Amino acid sequence: MSRTHRIFVPADSAALALGADALVTAIAAEASRRQVAVQIVRTGSRGMHWLEPLVEVQTDEGRIGYGPVSAEDVASLFEAGWLEGGAHARRIGAPELQPFMARQTRWTFERCGIIDPLSWDDFVAHGGGQALAQARLQGAEATLAAIIESGLRGRGGAGFPAGIKWRTVRETQANIRYVVCNADEGDAGTFADRMLMEGDPLALIEGMAICGFVVGARKGFIYIRSEYPRAIQVLEQALELARTRGLLAECDIELRIGAGSYVCGEETALLESLEGKRGQVRAKPPLPAHAGLFGKPTVVNNVLTLATVPSILLRGAAAYAALGHGRSRGTMPIQLAGNIRHGGLFEAAFGISLAELVDDIGGGTASGRPVRAVQVGGPLGAYFPRALFDTPLDYEAFTARDGLVGHGGIVVFDETVDMLRQARFAMEFCAAESCGKCTPCRVGSVRGMEVVDKIIAGRDVDSNLALLEDLCHTLRLGSLCALGGFVPFPVLSALRHFPQDFHRP
Amino acid sequence: MAWDVRKAAEIIEAHRHLDGPALPVLRALQDAFGYLPEEATTQVAEALNISRAEVHGVISFYHDFRRAPVGRTSLKLCRAEACQAMGADELASEACAQLGTSWHGTTADGRVTLEPVFCLGLCSVAPAALVGDELVGRANWPRLAAALEKCGR
Numbered sequence: 001m002s003r004t005h006r007i008f009v010p011a012d013s014a015a016l017a018l019g020a021d022a023l024v025t026a027i028a029a030e031a032s033r034r035q036v037a038v039q040i041v042r043t044g045s046r047g048m049h050w051l052e053p054l055v056e057v058q059t060d061e062g063r064i065g066y067g068p069v070s071a072e073d074v075a076s077l078f079e080a081g082w083l084e085g086g087a088h089a090r091r092i093g094a095p096e097l098q099p100f101m102a103r104q105t106r107w108t109f110e111r112c113g114i115i116d117p118l119s120w121d122d123f124v125a126h127g128g129g130q131a132l133a134q135a136r137l138q139g140a141e142a143t144l145a146a147i148i149e150s151g152l153r154g155r156g157g158a159g160f161p162a163g164i165k166w167r168t169v170r171e172t173q174a175n176i177r178y179v180v181c182n183a184d185e186g187d188a189g190t191f192a193d194r195m196l197m198e199g200d201p202l203a204l205i206e207g208m209a210i211c212g213f214v215v216g217a218r219k220g221f222i223y224i225r226s227e228y229p230r231a232i233q234v235l236e237q238a239l240e241l242a243r244t245r246g247l248l249a250e251c252d253i254e255l256r257i258g259a260g261s262y263v264c265g266e267e268t269a270l271l272e273s274l275e276g277k278r279g280q281v282r283a284k285p286p287l288p289a290h291a292g293l294f295g296k297p298t299v300v301n302n303v304l305t306l307a308t309v310p311s312i313l314l315r316g317a318a319a320y321a322a323l324g325h326g327r328s329r330g331t332m333p334i335q336l337a338g339n340i341r342h343g344g345l346f347e348a349a350f351g352i353s354l355a356e357l358v359d360d361i362g363g364g365t366a367s368g369r370p371v372r373a374v375q376v377g378g379p380l381g382a383y384f385p386r387a388l389f390d391t392p393l394d395y396e397a398f399t400a401r402d403g404l405v406g407h408g409g410i411v412v413f414d415e416t417v418d419m420l421r422q423a424r425f426a427m428e429f430c431a432a433e434s435c436g437k438c439t440p441c442r443v444g445s446v447r448g449m450e451v452v453d454k455i456i457a458g459r460d461v462d463s464n465l466a467l468l469e470d471l472c473h474t475l476r477l478g479s480l481c482a483l484g485g486f487v488p489f490p491v492l493s494a495l496r497h498f499p500q501d502f503h504r505p
Numbered sequence: 506m507a508w509d510v511r512k513a514a515e516i517i518e519a520h521r522h523l524d525g526p527a528l529p530v531l532r533a534l535q536d537a538f539g540y541l542p543e544e545a546t547t548q549v550a551e552a553l554n555i556s557r558a559e560v561h562g563v564i565s566f567y568h569d570f571r572r573a574p575v576g577r578t579s580l581k582l583c584r585a586e587a588c589q590a591m592g593a594d595e596l597a598s599e600a601c602a603q604l605g606t607s608w609h610g611t612t613a614d615g616r617v618t619l620e621p622v623f624c625l626g627l628c629s630v631a632p633a634a635l636v637g638d639e640l641v642g643r644a645n646w647p648r649l650a651a652a653l654e655k656c657g658r
Contacts, residue, residue, distance in 0.1 A: 017642030049629040188585030191626035259567035276527030338590035343629030
């Protein structure tokens with residue numbers, strides 16, 4: 001008696017970029033040639049991207065992984081009896097027992113890579129919908145108290161306590177309030193929002209629904225970047241599903257697509273963009289919590305912040321707050337990227353050190369050369385040399401070392417990197433993406449690029465370095481938002497920690 | 506596609522009810538016509554009751570909006586740090602040489618437009634590219650050429 005075998009293949013962008021669709025075609029063709037009944041389920045990614053496409057088969061002993069699998073491997077996998085978990089060079093065993101997975105503490109990414117992101121049954125079977133039901137039952141005040149107690153801080157980068165922001169919006173007098181999800185994940189080296197939206201979009205939607213319920217918003221927007229076509233596709237379908245299943249009864253959610261502007265990840269620029277204007281930063285105050293979208297009180301939270309809310313309510317605010325380090329409570333989805341052997345998504349409690357992340361978990365560089373620098377927190381984050389690898393992942397600890405945790409992206413560079421070029425790139429990027437509203441950023445970034453060019457050319461290096469430091473000081477203190485305000489982090493950290501690259505004969 | 510006032514009016518009408526409709530309207534128009542000619546500015550301004558200057562300001566602010574036609578397939582190469590760490594600059598130089606064009610340029614046969622992109626969220630499988638609708642991780646020129654070949658068919 002033959003049965004239908006279940007095979008799980010990620011449809012996450014990282015897997016698609018490595019040929020997952022062609023692989024599915026090959027598996028289906030081979031199964032039909034062998035007259036084996038298979039059901040192929042498309043999931044998100046587990047986050048072990050060096051193993052993508054990572055295919056899992058359902059066996060009596062649970063799910064067994066094979067990766068990385070290419071279309072050429074398919075025939076030999078069937079030959080090896082992989083549908084029963086047969087031995088093969090690509091077999092990795094149970095994915096959750098891989099050291100990379102076993103060392104994680106997953107809250108935000110609990111379901112990602114396991115479920116079919118667009119299956120309501122999967123969602124419900126894994127606890128989906130219960131947190132919203134619980135919130136409705138216990139009421140807005142008690143739900144808000146739990147979010148405050150959890151110590152959850154904004155995962156977009158600023159690290160502002162989410163519960164306090166929600167309370168401010170809730171208590172601001174208004175006839176209309178909004179919830180806006182910032183899904184404009186533009187920082188290089190970060191992809192956690194993308195993975196979550198592709199792998200467990202209903203977690204985000206449920207989190208937004210809870211937020212809307214707590215603050216009294218009847219309308220929400222997800223502002224997603226256009227560079228994420230797959231996530232857009234999944235979210236559109238997930239929103240439809242959520243609407244028919246009653247998840248959006250109190251607060252409906254509309255998906256809006258950005259138009260390629262990095263600065264629109266800044267919350268006030270994002271609001272301008274949502275209103276249909278140029279994505280120019282607003283001066284604060286007023287805070288968006290007082291006067292945000294269309295002048296109404298607005299919660300603007302990152303994808304991960306909102307998507308973590310349901311698991312906090314279900315597993316307990318105190319349990320979440322018990323994790324972490326210093327004032328950084330709970331877990332952080334860390335993204336290991338760039339020149340790294342084991343790249344991917346690693347969710348861990350705050351406090352883990354850079355050395356542990358880069359060397360132990362990441363396995364060093366992909367090129368096999370020594371690690372020279374890591375950039376943490378996106379294009380506006382500092383470059384850290386090995387001497388600072390003892391820094392624990394903690395908002396305040398990074399600030400104390402003139403760096404940022406940001407959105408938790410870690411980009412690894414090997415010894416071939418030229419830090420002077422990286423400093424120039426930071427200025428170039430700022431010049432390209434500046435919204436133009438404030439002078440330090442608009443003009444300073446262009447002047448910064450010119451000054452670095454002079455240093456590259458070896459002209460008056462010492463006086464140009466002094467000028468660069470002075471310019472960074474102006475940018476740091478004079479810019480309206482974090483784009484100009486933080487671009488000194490990569491530039492000055494490169495100069496401070498790698499001075500030899502700036503003083504070439 | 507050449508600008509078509511009636512078709513454009515239909516597209517604008519379909520999005521006009523949205524809160525802050527300008528970006529969705531412009532995106533839908535670009536999806537339909539491939540780019541946003543001068544006529545788009547005038548027609549959108551009139552339909553949304555805002556000035557032409559405002560519409561022009563929005564179109565010129567965002568990198569996604571194009572004011573001139575481009576090649577049939579877009580090749581977007583990531584230029585951001587994670588991809589740099591895996592040789593994106595070298596890949597870009599090779600792509601420019603192979604295509605005989607530079608950033609924002611279109612090949613002589615009008616087939617491919619080369620565009621920079623700052624992050625596709627594929628930083629763990631860098632360098633990354635988007636060829637038409639197809640994502641490419643651990644990109645090298647042979648893989649990009651194969652993906653372009655597929656789009657050309």
